[in-house]
Amino acid sequence: MSVDLTTVLAGTSFPNPVFTASGCAAAGQELHQFFDVAGLGGVVTKSIMLNTRSGRATPRMAETPSGMLNSIGLQGPGIEHFLDHDLPWLADRGARAVVSIAGGSIDDYARLASQLRGRPGVAMVEVNISCPNVEDRGQVFACDAKASSGVVNAVRKNTDAGIPVFAKLSPDVTDIVSIARSCVDAGADGLSVINTLLGMVIDTTTMRPALAGITGGLSGPAIRPVAVRCVWQVHQAMPEVPILGMGGIRTGLDALEFLLAGASAVSIGTVVFGDPTAPVRILDELTRALEDRGIDRLSDVVGLAHRPPRTFMPEEPDPVGDVMVPDVGPDSAPVPVEVRS
Numbered sequence: 425m426s427v428d429l430t431t432v433l434a435g436t437s438f439p440n441p442v443f444t445a446s447g448c449a450a451a452g453q454e455l456h457q458f459f460d461v462a463g464l465g466g467v468v469t470k471s472i473m474l475n476t477r478s479g480r481a482t483p484r485m486a487e488t489p490s491g492m493l494n495s496i497g498l499q500g501p502g503i504e505h506f507l508d509h510d511l512p513w514l515a516d517r518g519a520r521a522v523v524s525i526a527g528g529s530i531d532d533y534a535r536l537a538s539q540l541r542g543r544p545g546v547a548m549v550e551v552n553i554s555c556p557n558v559e560d561r562g563q564v565f566a567c568d569a570k571a572s573s574g575v576v577n578a579v580r581k582n583t584d585a586g587i588p589v590f591a592k593l594s595p596d597v598t599d600i601v602s603i604a605r606s607c608v609d610a611g612a613d614g615l616s617v618i619n620t621l622l623g624m625v626i627d628t629t630t631m632r633p634a635l636a637g638i639t640g641g642l643s644g645p646a647i648r649p650v651a652v653r654c655v656w657q658v659h660q661a662m663p664e665v666p667i668l669g670m671g672g673i674r675t676g677l678d679a680l681e682f683l684l685a686g687a688s689a690v691s692i693g694t695v696v697f698g699d700p701t702a703p704v705r706i707l708d709e710l711t712r713a714l715e716d717r718g719i720d721r722l723s724d725v726v727g728l729a730h731r732p733p734r735t736f737m738p739e740e741p742d743p744v745g746d747v748m749v750p751d752v753g754p755d756s757a758p759v760p761v762e763v764r765s
Contacts, residue, residue, distance in 0.1 A: 427714045428721045429707075431465065431688050433666045434588035434613035436547060438465040438520060438689065441722060442679065442707040445670050445693030446471055446524040446550060446592075447496070451510035458700045462518040464707070468691055469510065471526035471552045474535060476502045481636040486625045491644030491672070492694060493623050495637035498526055498555070503539055515545030524592070526552040529559050530578045537582035548588045550668075551579050551612075554619045554641075566594035566619070569603055573610035580611030590668060592616035593654070595647075600654050601661045614666040616691070617658055618651045644694040648672030652685050659686020659727050674702070676709025683722070684729035 429440040443466040449455045452467040461467050479499030486493045500506075506523075514521045523546055525536040533551065540546055553565040553572050565571045572591065580589050591607035593600055595618040604615055620641025625634040633639075651671025659667060669687030672694070673679050679690045695702040719725055 425715045425718075425720060427711055427719065428723075429711065431722055431726075433548065433590075433668065433688055435586075436588050438547075440465045440707055441683070441687075441689035442703050442710070443522060443668065443689055443691045444468050444696070444703060445691035446552065447494075448693040448696050451506070451521075452514055452519060453510075455696065455700055455703070456517070459704045460517070461514075462520075464519070464703055465689055466520040466522045466547055467514060468522040468550060469506070469524050470500060471498055471524040472503050472506045472536065473498055473500060473526055474503055474532055476500070476505075483634065483636055484640075486634040486640065488623070488625060488642065488644070489646065491642055491646035492697075493625055493635060493640035493642055494620070495635045495640035497637065503536055507539065507543065511543060511545055519545070520547035521545045522548040522550050522590075524550040524552050525579070526555050527575075528555060529557065530574050533575050534578040534582050537579040540587075541582070541584050546584075546587060548590060549579065549583055550590045550592055550616050551576060552592050552619070553607075554592065554594045564594065564596075566592075566603065567597050569606035572603055573606040576607045576610040576612045580613075588613040590614040590616045592619050593658075594619045595650055595654055596622050601657055604658045604662065604665075608662060608665055614668065615658060616668045616670065617687070618647075618654045618671050621647055621650065643672070645672040645674055648678060648681075652681055655682055655685040655687050656729070660730060663727060663730075673706065676706050676711070676713050679706055679710045680713050680725065683725050684727070686727040686730065688723075688726050 431438050431441040446468045447470050451469045452461040477500055480495050480497030484495045527533045553575050556562040557565050565575050576591050583589050591612040597603055620643045623642035624639045627634045648671055655669045667687045668689050669682035670691035674695045682690050692703045
């Protein structure tokens with residue numbers, strides 16, 4: 425059985441739904457020694473800023489149960505180096521670049537977006553709004569609807585019309601749907617859900633915070649249930665808005681969970697530190713999972729978990745009861761699933 429893995433994000437078609445995640449593979453060159461990065465749906469770059477940035481002091485990373493904290497501080501060479509070296513490298517290999525941008529002010533984001541205009545190889549722009557706003561006492565853009573919409577509006581106005589703009593949301597908010605809606609209203613074509621959760625580790629030997637920056641972003645399997653919940657809530661509120669889901673994905677079944685919740689594609693991040701081939705492995709596992717379920721089009725499972733179950737009476741009395749899973753394809757037969765109380 426052949427599965428059509430094509431996915432469409434805001435009018436742009438990608439050959440499959442597996443992308444890298446920003447910050448975990450730079451611009452793809454490190455992973456290319458393990459597999460052809462052009463074989464992925466897209467390569468999401470490390471967040472690019474206007475100028476060279478050294479990042480935070482060390483130590484910057486700390487292991488946690490089922491995850492890790494990072495406090496890198498957006499270290500990078502800046503937009504000019506990226507445009508001269510990294511983006512051409514991706515374009516030469518036929519990879520679809522999803523360029524993540526980050527700034528300290530709305531003007532920073534606008535200038536970054538304008539410098540990406542007309543550049544070959546740019547398939548999409550991801551706006552990392554989980555940055556402190558230097559013009560508003562360091563308030564993180566992603567935690568304020570007005571600030572988020574201001575950034576997105578500036579990026580959309582300065583990005584080529586045919587290039588989708590996705591806003592990357594933070595889970596560290598009371599109501600992620602309200603932030604999502606403000607971004608879409610401001611011009612976001614889609615949403616990346618979610619960024620890391622703010623966390624902290626204290627070293628009980630030194631009796632001091634383990635990170636020099638005190639707090640850091642929590643990623644890895646520990647955050648997957650939170651990420652799935654956020655994808656579910658956003659898709660439920662705005663089913664027409666495409667979602668790039670991420671957060672603790674390790675296997676093809678993890679990826680399938682995000683698709684069922686409403687994501688049209690997924691980004692693979694922290695797992696690559698221990699398994700650099702994870703993106704292609706997860707793509708293979710996802711393909712086999714769809715085949716095993718008799719699904720021949722990836723698009724058939726996007727948001728499928730939101731469909732209400734259909735109950736039916738079995739031919740013979742059954743004290744437990746059955747639930748009919750909705751059809752997932754034109755030729756698919758409903759599958760009864762036993763529900764135990």
